[in-house]
Amino acid sequence: MKTQVAIIGGGPSGLLLSQLLNRAGIATVVLERQTRAHVLSRIRAGVLEQGTVRMLHEAGCGARMEKEGHPHHGCYLSTAEGRFRVDFTEACGREVMVYGQTEMTRDLYEAQDAIGATILHEVSDVVLHDVETGNPHVTFTKDGQSHRLDCDWIAGCDGFHGVSRKTIPETVRKEFERVYPFGWLGILSRTKPAADELVYANHPRGFALASMRNDALSRYYIQVPLTDKVEDWSDAAFWDELRARLPADVAAALETGTSIEKSIAPLRSFVSEPMRWGRLFLVGDAAHIVPPTGAKGLNLAVSDVHYLYEALVAAQSGDMSGVEHYSDRALKRVWAAMRFSWWMTSILHRFPDQSTFDQRIQETELHMLRDVPSAQETMARNYVGLPF
Ligand code: RFL
Ligand code: PHB
Numbered sequence: 001m002k003t004q005v006a007i008i009g010g011g012p013s014g015l016l017l018s019q020l021l022n023r024a025g026i027a028t029v030v031l032e033r034q035t036r037a038h039v040l041s042r043i044r045a046g047v048l049e050q051g052t053v054r055m056l057h058e059a060g061c062g063a064r065m066e067k068e069g070h071p072h073h074g075c076y077l078s079t080a081e082g083r084f085r086v087d088f089t090e091a092c093g094r095e096v097m098v099y100g101q102t103e104m105t106r107d108l109y110e111a112q113d114a115i116g117a118t119i120l121h122e123v124s125d126v127v128l129h130d131v132e133t134g135n136p137h138v139t140f141t142k143d144g145q146s147h148r149l150d151c152d153w154i155a156g157c158d159g160f161h162g163v164s165r166k167t168i169p170e171t172v173r174k175e176f177e178r179v180y181p182f183g184w185l186g187i188l189s190r191t192k193p194a195a196d197e198l199v200y201a202n203h204p205r206g207f208a209l210a211s212m213r214n215d216a217l218s219r220y221y222i223q224v225p226l227t228d229k230v231e232d233w234s235d236a237a238f239w240d241e242l243r244a245r246l247p248a249d250v251a252a253a254l255e256t257g258t259s260i261e262k263s264i265a266p267l268r269s270f271v272s273e274p275m276r277w278g279r280l281f282l283v284g285d286a287a288h289i290v291p292p293t294g295a296k297g298l299n300l301a302v303s304d305v306h307y308l309y310e311a312l313v314a315a316q317s318g319d320m321s322g323v324e325h326y327s328d329r330a331l332k333r334v335w336a337a338m339r340f341s342w343w344m345t346s347i348l349h350r351f352p353d354q355s356t357f358d359q360r361i362q363e364t365e366l367h368m369l370r371d372v373p374s375a376q377e378t379m380a381r382n383y384v385g386l387p388f
Helices: 012-023 036-041 050-058 063-068 088-092 101-114 235-245 248-253 297-316 321-348 356-371 373-384
Strands: 005-008 028-031 070-072 074-079 082-087 096-098 118-120 124-129 137-142 145-150 153-156 174-189 199-201 208-214 217-224 259-273 280-282
Touching: 005 012, 005 137, 012 028, 012 050, 012 101, 012 153, 012 297, 036 101, 050 063, 050 096, 050 297, 063 101, 074 088, 074 356, 082 088, 082 356, 082 373, 088 373, 096 208, 153 297, 174 235, 199 321, 208 235, 217 235, 235 248, 235 259, 259 321, 280 297, 297 321, 321 356, 321 373, 356 373
Parallel strands: 005 028, 005 153, 028 118, 074 199, 153 280
Antiparallel strands: 070 096, 074 082, 124 137, 137 145, 174 217, 174 259, 199 208, 208 217
């Protein structure tokens, strides 16, 4: 089997890259470990930056998002003293789009089907070979048969637990990591959202987030210790805890119901450098993880795709500068999002070892955000997404 770009992983990064490259006349094969149904069952991100929205349009799959997505012009933050709003439009002239990653993935699959792109599901034993030479290839197993895929380039879009990153020798790879001492317990429920915009709550009992997918589908999270298990949390216990942490008016408006998904995600900041090794490029979660507090993970994956797409199109006509600079360009934006996600996490959560001094600093950060326009502008610029 032969293609131009072998794409490992068919999550949002892999599908978007495949879609853009195919439209530019560059052949791809996507190798995905899971079934399509499994990929579409994952409930993850909900907030898209304008750059992400632009890329989906560029890929020819933005129509449903434009119709069903909800532009949000601000968000609420709450402290023990009540809630305040950061108006993104006023602070920086831009906004975000609330549209689920699941829906975006569905749109990408449909667009890929329409152009007859090759996506192989349920592949296993994926191994990347000769990536530092001009002739890389990938071997894998599908339906019990071994296969070899020859290619010009390999895009490692296989997430944090994938094989691509580990193909880069340990002597070359530098990893930077912070693991947070808590996780997020999230639920999805067919209920009307408790507020008109997202509410990020700092509360003595721990962080809480009220988010949404649409007018009839809500997504809520609460900070929990890493030792907690999903089974420890009945729906009733979750709703009680969420209500206790949200501002009183939002809690009063909270509609509860049966959860249709419930899971715990640990929080981590992680970067692997460089993001290119020979003919292998790392894209999205394969190279970096942010805690979800800044709503950046999916959006960073999309900006990586943008840089790589431009690089591979230019390489077609012999211009290798995008390939050479891919890692530096992507990492510059990655580290800015790392900083923002770390900062949002640090001002909103309760840390087990938090001193009274740390608490005052946290309160002061939130007061600045409430009272100082330049602090709001910095937050808003980062939240709606730095340009790419
Ligand atoms: P993904 O989505 O992990 O996809 C990787 C794909 O690779 C496949 N794979 C393999 N395939 C073949 N061979 C192998 N050896 C393979 N190993 C893995 C996997 O099956 C999978 O299909 O990575 P990608 O495409 O880079 O996309 C990244 C995003 O999914 C992620 O950053 C976001 O979901 C993060 N995130 C959020 N991002 C935002 O921008 N805004 C948000 O509001 C937001 N909220 C969230 C989030 C992530 C969360 N969780 C659960 C981690 C909220 C949560 C709770
Ligand atoms: C979500 O809706 O899943 C969501 C929204 C904002 C975040 C994280 C997750 O910061």
